[in-house]
Amino acid sequence: MVSNKSYTLPFSHRCNINRVALSPLGKILISIDEDGRAILTNFPRRITLHHFSFGGPTSALAFSPTGQYIAVSIGRLVEVWHTPKSPESATDKGLEFAPFVRHRTYAGHHGEISHITWSSDSRFFLTAGKDQIVRIWSLVPERDFIPTTLTGHRDSVLGAWFSDDQEKIFTISQDGALFEWSFMSNAVDNSDPEHDLVDREQLQWRIGQRHFFMQNNARTTSATFHSGSRLLVVGFSNGLFRLYELPDFNLIHELSVSQNAIDSITINSSVEWLALGASKLGQVLVWEWQSESYILKQQGHFDNVTDVVYSPDGTRLVTTADDGKVKVWDSQSGFCIMTFTEHSSCVTACQFAKRGQVLFTSSLDGSVRAWDLVRYRNFRTFSSTTRLSFSCLAVDPSGEVVCAGSEDSFDIQIWSVQTGQLLDQLSGHEGPISSLAFAPSGDTIASGSWDHTVRLWSIFGRSQTSEPLQLQADVLHVSFRADSRQVAVSTLDGQLTFWAVSEGTQIASLDGRHDVSGGRKISDRRIAANVAGTKSFTCLAYSPDGSCVIAGGNSKYICLYDVRSGVLLKNFVVSVNLSLDGTQEFLNSRNLTEAGPRGLLDNEGGASDLEERIDRTLPGASRGDASRRRTRPEVRVQALCFSPIGGAFCAASTEGLLVFALDSALQFDPFDLDLDVTPAAVNGAIARGDCLRAMILAFRLNERSLMRRVYVATPLTDVALVVSSLPTVYLSALMGLIIHMINDSANLELNLRWVETVLRLHGPYLKESSQDYSSELRSLQQLLDRIQKHLTWVAEENSHVLEYLSSRTGSAGKPWSDRRNMMEQHLPSSTVM
Incomplete structure (x- = not known):
């Protein structure tokens, strides 16, 4: 909350998480899923300590204020357990072997x-x-x-x-x-002076x-109380929360923060912030009640995410979903920056223009919208002459032309971004349009259709004829390589084919049916290998260097292929959540009853609230409230996108937006360590002025604080000597350190001197080994571009200010420059600004 960052813990449960509790000192985190399986975690280090099962679903969980006990409710019973002993909570210095020891059971x-x-x-x-x-x-x-x-x-x-x-x-x-x-x-009455003498x-x-609480028909859904400040916070089913002071029951504050029930409330230890959660729409709100201001307000998509795209500089992510919302996320902090709600139906695709200041989205409501990401507004809306539901989108890299395709029509619609007018309709396909992609060079557009063809169009040429590429099955997705010379096509039969754009010939083909298939639905009667619905890739994307392609579909696997050799490099598992359909390879026959699969039986009959018992979904509908899990969503990957920097890619899945990134930190190498490699040796080398030895020792220890200390302590005159003498094995770590310092440090001259020295002395080696240092070079280029833009803006602002000051005249009628010269003659030089 203070640094405005979020992160994901490196572990997951096999079911939806039901209860979470953090120890009073913030050292131990315990999380419990719907089946009663718990994971004990060292919270500061994000390390899993122990797995444990309570034997059944839990409904309440709380740490004792001393942190020595954990109280857990399992149905009608309460079990109190000892927490693992730690120096903060243990009475002695001993450690217990078993993390969970039951103290007592209460009934x-x-x-x-x-x-x-x-x-x-x-x-x-x-x-x-x-x-x-x-x-x-x-x-x-x-x-x-x-x-x-x-x-x-x-x-x-x-x-x-x-x-x-x-x-x-x-x-x-x-x-x-x-x-x-x-x-x-x-x-005895309390007013009796002898009341204290009454027998206990x-x-x-x-x-x-x-x-x-008088709230008409609204019900109380959540509440919390802070005994030290005597503050009571109450949430209601209409999205309203109230803050009271007890025991006088004085109303301090009242605010409506949601249109749905507030399900969870908590107060921080300093009693400054109130955290409110509404699970219906996935909302979380942190409110500072004294100043009546928002500290944090976040809301995720409450329906399936349909598409995701990185901004050209890699700092933002944009997601679209079936709920009709377009969300802009910060890729570093993980927080939502802006939400657009102008679309009235499912948003199917999104695409950036080349500069990254304009975003285009298509929707089933029959419109394509252009968004200004500087002022955060919708400045252009495109529509067709007939009523169509657009399912795919492609944008010219220059941002002058936008194209959209529909499953209702066989034509491609083309609009001018400047005028908003419909320029042309490309005809040639004999089936619905399933995918569109503009070449990064901007001269060719590829369209895939259910008529088993991919057509290449030159829309800026005099003749808008297309060259059809014939395939064996329906085309699901089309993607261009970064150099615009190759296009990858995914078809319904599970094949990935690669075509040369200039010759129109097929280069290679991959059979991904075996790689992508996996996972059985709860109602399947066939094994995962024989289920036909999961044997194709519905989305794919090239890496920035074009050496790899990543693909996903209606399964739990994301496949990474090497384009040149056609080898499967890695399979990424989207989710292991058993609450989703398609995550299990084998089904338990005991869960199959005479009434059908046990997981599909209605278990809401025991709900105490009338609102919880009412099922408002339409008959036969497969989608519902994701927070209530009335239906079992199927695990699938809707969209994939590589980061322009190349060190990460994101996937829009049933579990939400997943970001996979490379760990570029220096790996621990015990062969490079000996008794002399210590933090004291690093500090001693800095004191002696031996910055090269200090830098090498810091890289061997892989301590970021030590590396920062050596980096800052190195004189500018010695930077070239250190860089030239540094072994190339530490070159990647040095570039990563420079990137980190540019992000966190304000010493622009020092950072640019390091960058200039590394590129000047190791430029030929980096050019020969560009594949090994591609991630660092791209990150460095993005940061330098950002610095250049910022300096340009500062220089322009200063020039305007100086021009304004030089044109002003003082009260004596003299120009401002003359008055400044007079001041410099009478004042010390240290006081002249």
Whole structure:
């Protein structure tokens, strides 16, 4: 939140994640999926420590304030477990071999437990359930303590919390009732001065005050309480949340943040930010209640992602989806920058112009829109003379012409971007248009159709005739290589064919049916190898250097091929989530019942809320609310795109937007280490002025902080000596360090001096080994272009300011330059700005 970055943990569950909890010190993270399988993680280092199964679905999870215990609810039972001992939470310095040791099991509820909270001293904890009761438990047997049951609510209890002094308990239910419980006597009034002398056996928990949230027909869906500040945050089913101060029940703040129910609320430790989550549309909101301002507001696509594209500089990602939204993402931080909602139907394709300032999208609503990514607005809308639903899109690299194809028509529509007028309709195909691609050179467009042909059009020539390339099956996708000399075609029979554009001849062919097939749906009666629907690639993309091609389809695999040899280099697994169809190779016959597969049976009959029991999906519809998982989505890859830098590619899949990147960091090599390679040796070499030895030692240790220290400490006069004497084995690490310093450092002269020296001294070697250093060179080029644009803007701004100041005259009628000369004569040189 502070650095505005996000990252994904390097592990995954086999089912949808159900509960997540972080220890009070932020060292240990525990996550539990729908089947009750847990993963224990070292959160700062992002390392998986242990896998464990609780034996069933869990409904509540909470760490004790001391961090020594974990309370987990499994149905109607509560289990308390010891957490792994650590220096922060252990009473001794010993370590336990088994990460999970059960402390005790508690039973007493008659329904599912929905909430667990601990007292501040970790001696007691509260459990609230759907049986409308709250129970008080002690961690260890206490003298004169009897497990207590609090009854009085008329609906499911959402939460229960202790006050800061543990003299009161606050409970809240779904019907909007807030009860304040106090430890008092039945016979003695609290106003009696001798109330404290009453025998403890005559005291019990009683309702002191009752409060109700008046929200018409809205129900309370979530709540949380911070005992230190006495703040209560309540979320409702209409997207409204309220902030109260207890015990006076004073309303502090009220805001509507969503059109759907708020399902989760939490408060940070400093009580400054409120985090709200609405699962219906995948929304998360961080709100600073004191200044009433947004800290973070994010929302993902709530339907299938249909296409994805990188910006030409690689800093942004654009996704389109069936929900009709176009989202712009920051590729570094992972946050959504902008969302466009002008389309009224599914958005099928998106494409950038060459400069990256204009984005084009096509939709099933019959329109193609152009977006200005500088002002973030829709500045042009293109439509056909007849009502068509556009399914594919291609844009001239110069941004002057945009083309679109439809499955309703056999013609290709061409518009002028400047005027918005329909220029021409290319006719020649005898089937629906499935894919379009412009050559990077801008002189040729390739179109694929279900008529088993790919046609190459020269739309800027005098004769708009096409050369058909005949194939054996329906064309699914077409992609150009970066040099515009080769085109790759994917067909329905699982073949990848490569064609020379100038000669119109087939160069090579790959059979990918065996590589892409895999995974069975829950209703399949045949093995994965015999399922015909997964044996083709629906999308493909060339790498920036054209040496590789990546392809994906209606399966869990993404295949990376070498174009020259036709060899499968690697298979990437999209997801191992068993909640999706197509992730399993073999089905369990025990899940097949007389009524059909067990996973397709309706299990919403036990839902307590009427809204949860109502199924609003149309009969026979295969898509539904992704957050509720009423239907089982099929794992598939809708679109692929390589980063222009070449070190990453992204895939639009059922699981969302996946980004795969190369690990360009220096690998740990124990053969380069000895007893003399230590951080102290690096610091000593810097002190002696031996920057070359310090740099080599820092690269061997692979410590970024040490490498930064040597980089900054190297004098400008010694940069050439260090670079020329550095072994070429560390050249990649040096270029990666320079790229990192350009991103994080403001010392422009130092960074440019390092870049200039590396390119001047190692230029011939980098040219010969360009394939090995392609990622670093592209990243360096992008950063230098960005620096040039920024400096150009600064210089232009300064020139305008100086021109304005030189043209102004002072009060004495003298030009500004003369007044400055007079000031310089009377003031010290250090004070003249």
